Amino acid sequence: MTTPRLHRRGRLAAAVGGLAAATLAVALAVPAAAAGSTLQAAAAESGRYFGTAIAASRLSDGTYTGIANREFNMITAENEMKMDATEPNRGQFSYSNGDRIVNWARQNGKQVRGHALAWHSQQPGWMQNLSGTDLRNAMLNHVTQVATYYRGKIYAWDVVNEAYADGSSGARRDSNLQRTGNDWIEAAFRAARAADPNAKLCYNDYNTDNWSHAKTQGVYNMVKDFKARGVPIDCVGFQAHFNSGNPVPSNYHTTLQNFADLGVDVQITELDIEGSGSSQAQQYQGVVQACLAVSRCTGITVWGVRDTDSWRASGTPLLFDGSGNKKAAYTSVLNALNAGGTTTPTPNPTNPTPTPTPTNPGGGSPSCTATYSEGQKWGDRFNGTVTIRATTNISSWQSTVTVRSPQKIIATWNGSPTWDSSGNVMTMRPSGSGALAAGQSTSFGFTVQHNGNWTWPSVTCAAS
Numbered sequence: 001m002t003t004p005r006l007h008r009r010g011r012l013a014a015a016v017g018g019l020a021a022a023t024l025a026v027a028l029a030v031p032a033a034a035a036g037s038t039l040q041a042a043a044a045e046s047g048r049y050f051g052t053a054i055a056a057s058r059l060s061d062g063t064y065t066g067i068a069n070r071e072f073n074m075i076t077a078e079n080e081m082k083m084d085a086t087e088p089n090r091g092q093f094s095y096s097n098g099d100r101i102v103n104w105a106r107q108n109g110k111q112v113r114g115h116a117l118a119w120h121s122q123q124p125g126w127m128q129n130l131s132g133t134d135l136r137n138a139m140l141n142h143v144t145q146v147a148t149y150y151r152g153k154i155y156a157w158d159v160v161n162e163a164y165a166d167g168s169s170g171a172r173r174d175s176n177l178q179r180t181g182n183d184w185i186e187a188a189f190r191a192a193r194a195a196d197p198n199a200k201l202c203y204n205d206y207n208t209d210n211w212s213h214a215k216t217q218g219v220y221n222m223v224k225d226f227k228a229r230g231v232p233i234d235c236v237g238f239q240a241h242f243n244s245g246n247p248v249p250s251n252y253h254t255t256l257q258n259f260a261d262l263g264v265d266v267q268i269t270e271l272d273i274e275g276s277g278s279s280q281a282q283q284y285q286g287v288v289q290a291c292l293a294v295s296r297c298t299g300i301t302v303w304g305v306r307d308t309d310s311w312r313a314s315g316t317p318l319l320f321d322g323s324g325n326k327k328a329a330y331t332s333v334l335n336a337l338n339a340g341g342t343t344t345p346t347p348n349p350t351n352p353t354p355t356p357t358p359t360n361p362g363g364g365s366p367s368c369t370a371t372y373s374e375g376q377k378w379g380d381r382f383n384g385t386v387t388i389r390a391t392t393n394i395s396s397w398q399s400t401v402t403v404r405s406p407q408k409i410i411a412t413w414n415g416s417p418t419w420d421s422s423g424n425v426m427t428m429r430p431s432g433s434g435a436l437a438a439g440q441s442t443s444f445g446f447t448v449q450h451n452g453n454w455t456w457p458s459v460t461c462a463a464s
């Protein structure tokens with residue numbers, strides 16, 4: 001997870017140790033063009049996340065968690081936060097398996113997509129038998145309780161999942177929830193916003209990838225209507241379950257861009273593509289390129305880690321084989337992420353001289369400075385780099401990065417992060433050895449989703 005280019009610069013800087021700290025920091029603030037060596041690092045270079053679905057039952061499998069921890073920085077509970085899991089009996093909530101996943105994610109510096117608050121499927125038995133006002137109230141109470149319980153810990157919620165019908169109608173799917181009235185979806189979004197104002201609220205569905213499909217148009221028209229009427233919706237999730245009968249459409253970029261143009265983020269939320277070898281790899285590449293070409297496509301999640309973890313394992317649809325080896329599809333995704341998108345993000349127009357923050361001034365004990373440099377900026381997020389410079393010989397360092405609410409750090413690279421309970425303070429430690437000779441430096445980076453607050457984060461460094 002290191003960025004070779006920055007490390008080369010660090011060694012160069014060490015060789016010319018007489019350079020002033022500020023000059024050094026400016027030299028290091030050049031946006032890193034180096035390749036990310038993991039999916040999360042490569043995606044973070046363009047301010048995006050790369051995620052996976054996790055099953056609580058597999059958290060004891062070291063190969064599984066090792067890959068998940070190394071490669072992904074956004075986590076979705078595959079089943080553990082669904083309605084049947086979280087409210088097995090009416091009014092009796094059960095968060096233990098959801099918590100196992102959320103806690104694992106947060107302990108490892110990852111964000112969480114919440115899946116899913118309201119859905120016609122995987123309803124608990126008691127809910128399947130309800131109708132009318134009783135069901136509406138039960139659904140709204142479920143949304144409120146679960147979103148409140150996880151408030152502050154969720155990057156984005158799939159508030160409503162799969163509410164449109166397949167086929168040529170472009171209409172809502174019939175379900176007990178739909179029969180409570182056509183406004184059930186907006187009611188769910190309003191309840192979710194009230195419960196967790198800082199989570200992005202998404203509508204999530206499958207078979208909505210091809211722009212010319214009636215289902216895609218149905219969802220598009222709903223989102224357009226919601227935006228026009230002020231219904232609180234922030235994002236649309238495209239599940240992206242592909243196979244030979246349902247291949248990646250050639251107009252995928254058009255679909256993602258048209259939704260983004262409505263003023264919502266788009267996310268690929270459950271990506272898997274059945275197949276193998278170069279044909280599978282090429283299709284994965286096409287999906288990544290479509291996302292990278294849309295500046296509001298904020299991230300990609302694959303629906304599982306290894307082929308054997310998949311809900312359709314026989315189709316070998318994921319990026320790692322059953323033994324945890326990287327497949328050709330993995331390499332094509334990594335390369336596509338590193339190649340960047342056809343939409344060049346707006347470069348940072350000003351690059352002010354960073355101010356070093358000394359710690360341990362004057363002391364003889366191990367000390368370091370942390371210097372923040374602004375990186376690329378987009379409409380909704382910006383990248384930052386922190387340069388750690390040893391002012392004495394040090395054996396390791398740790399750096400805190402504090403962002404101002406409602407800002408959120410949504411991706412990091414070149415370090416190993418942990419978070420405080422508020423989620424505003426990230427402590428970054430070196431991912432390998434933290435030893436630096438006096439005058440030597442290293443860097444790590446992160447992406448801040450600013451939510452309207454452009455204030456720079458404050459940074460500190462402590463050495464040992």
Ligand code: 9MR
Pocket residue numbers: 078079121122161206239270311
């Ligand atoms: O991957 C999930 C699988 O383990 C469950 O058995 C299944 C039950 O409906 O749900 C799968 O996840 C689905 C997701 O929640 C919504 N989109 C389709 C996914 C694949 O079926």
